[in-house]
Amino acid sequence: MLVHQAFRFELDPSTRTRSALSSHCGASRYAFNWGLGLVEDQLAATRTLGVLALRQGASTKEASAWARQVTGPVPWSLPALRREWNRQKTAVAPWWKENSKESYSSGLDALARALKNFSDQKRGTRTGASVGFAHKKKRWARRSCRFTTGAITVVDDRHVQLPRLGCIRTKEPAVKLRRLLDRGQARILSATVSEGAGRWFVSFTCEVERQDLPATDPAAVVGIDLGVKHLAVLSNGAVIPNPKALGRYERRMRRLQRAASRRLKGSRRRARTKVQLARCHRKVAGTRRDVLHQLTTRLATTYGVVVVEDLHVKGMTAAPKPAENGDGTYARNGARAKAGLNRAVLDTSPAELRRQLTYKLAWHGGRLVVAGRFFPSSKLCSSCGETKVKLSLAERSYRCEHCGLVIDRDLNAALNLAAYGRRALSVAGSGPETQNARGGAHPRLRPDAPMKREDGTGRPGRTVTASSQGEAA
Ligand SMILES: [Zn+2]
Numbered sequence: 001m002l003v004h005q006a007f008r009f010e011l012d013p014s015t016r017t018r019s020a021l022s023s024h025c026g027a028s029r030y031a032f033n034w035g036l037g038l039v040e041d042q043l044a045a046t047r048t049l050g051v052l053a054l055r056q057g058a059s060t061k062e063a064s065a066w067a068r069q070v071t072g073p074v075p076w077s078l079p080a081l082r083r084e085w086n087r088q089k090t091a092v093a094p095w096w097k098e099n100s101k102e103s104y105s106s107g108l109d110a111l112a113r114a115l116k117n118f119s120d121q122k123r124g125t126r127t128g129a130s131v132g133f134a135h136k137k138k139r140w141a142r143r144s145c146r147f148t149t150g151a152i153t154v155v156d157d158r159h160v161q162l163p164r165l166g167c168i169r170t171k172e173p174a175v176k177l178r179r180l181l182d183r184g185q186a187r188i189l190s191a192t193v194s195e196g197a198g199r200w201f202v203s204f205t206c207e208v209e210r211q212d213l214p215a216t217d218p219a220a221v222v223g224i225d226l227g228v229k230h231l232a233v234l235s236n237g238a239v240i241p242n243p244k245a246l247g248r249y250e251r252r253m254r255r256l257q258r259a260a261s262r263r264l265k266g267s268r269r270r271a272r273t274k275v276q277l278a279r280c281h282r283k284v285a286g287t288r289r290d291v292l293h294q295l296t297t298r299l300a301t302t303y304g305v306v307v308v309e310d311l312h313v314k315g316m317t318a319a320p321k322p323a324e325n326g327d328g329t330y331a332r333n334g335a336r337a338k339a340g341l342n343r344a345v346l347d348t349s350p351a352e353l354r355r356q357l358t359y360k361l362a363w364h365g366g367r368l369v370v371a372g373r374f375f376p377s378s379k380l381c382s383s384c385g386e387t388k389v390k391l392s393l394a395e396r397s398y399r400c401e402h403c404g405l406v407i408d409r410d411l412n413a414a415l416n417l418a419a420y421g422r423r424a425l426s427v428a429g430s431g432p433e434t435q436n437a438r439g440g441a442h443p444r445l446r447p448d449a450p451m452k453r454e455d456g457t458g459r460p461g462r463t464v465t466a467s468s469q470g471e472a473a
Pocket residue numbers: 381382383384385386400401402403404405
């Protein structure tokens with residue numbers, strides 16, 4: 001299968017290369033802002049001329065047509081922007097030779113994309129989140145620069161080659177990519193350098209010929225519940241614990257956040273604390289991503305169908321509610337801060353899990369089923385299909401008043417998701433569209449899909465103890 005895949009390495013640049021990297025990213029930002037200024041000036045000029053024409057008694061249509069003719073076409077596309085840049089660069093940026101031409105091109109490309117998104121939105125041809133007009137890139141914007149042509153390669157296991165920047169050592173071995181390139185199984189399409197919390201990275205976008213084995217159990221369905229207490233609980237009863245490192249970082253993050261808020265805005269010390277905090281955030285995100293990678297690889301190589309919740313469901317429900325003082329304000333007992341922290345740590349996960357699963361399942365011929373936004377995975381009884389009206393977050397186990405099932409809350413949710421996936425598949429058949437199956441069916445389970453051990457390796461369910469005629473406490 002031919003896929004686009006990114007390979008990211010941390011760089012270990014010399015001081016000289018470091019400033020060259022900065023310079024390239026700065027050049028990219030400069031070109032972006034310069035192009036944006038050009039576009040804005042021209043739009044403003046056209047507007048002013050139009051108003052003048054209107055005052056002279058022209059009709060609206062005539063006025064705008066005349067104004068546009070006088071000012072000429074707005075450089076809205078990448079080729080147009082690049083043409084203007086090449087015409088004016090010697091005057092506006094006499095230092096342009098210091099950086100690779102790719103750096104300016106990368107800034108103008110970003111601008112052209114932003115402008116296109118804006119006009120697509122105006123025309124109504126764009127889906128997704130709404131976008132406004134392009135903004136000037138500020139000094140503190142994320143620094144990055146993309147190379148699409150020139151000498152871009154992995155020299156050996158520890159060095160990469162980039163246009164103008166030359167050979168740069170990597171902190172991590174680039175063996176995997178080097179090997180793919182040697183065998184002719186990968187082709188580098190572009191390289192992006194970027195800075196994050198004081199470190200430099202390069203990300204190669206490659207076209208890779210992948211040869212993956214199909215999932216070991218293609219007929220198996222597994223549901224995943226991402227949790228607060230554990231990283232994830234699978235419907236086969238497996239519990240993936242949170243990485244231990246998180247707790248330590250969490251404490252440190254809270255301390256740094258407090259320290260930062262006490263420091264004077266705009267001061268050096270505050271900036272320093274912010275950098276420390278950013279590093280901490282990156283560590284947490286990195287740790288979590290690693291664990292997620294291990295999990296998703298295991299899932300994709302084992303199961304044919306993986307069922308997850310729609311995004312943001314957990315994000316909205318998992319945060320502990322701060323105590324309200326009655327006048328619309330909230331008690332500042334740390335609950336609020338903790339809630340924010342939980343969210344920061346957790347929020348990335350559902351999206352990241354889904355992203356990784358989407359491409360990994362595709363590699364192994366599996367399918368991802370996303371349960372609809374309103375599927376009450378944690379309120380539903382996985383045995384009889386009864387829905388609870390209320391289930392507080394403090395309740396760690398699910399007790400069904402109807403059939404007496406007592407089961408771990410997260411496992412219950414995972415089982416419900418697995419059942420949802422089975423139903424979605426039987427409704428949708430084997431069409432390729434099941435990836436986004438929203439089901440839409442009644443949330444209740446079919447009686448033939450009760451809490452069985454999950455397909456697959458099936459560790460025994462942990463707290464599955466269905467008492468006979470239990471009364472809820
Ligand atoms: Zn029940």
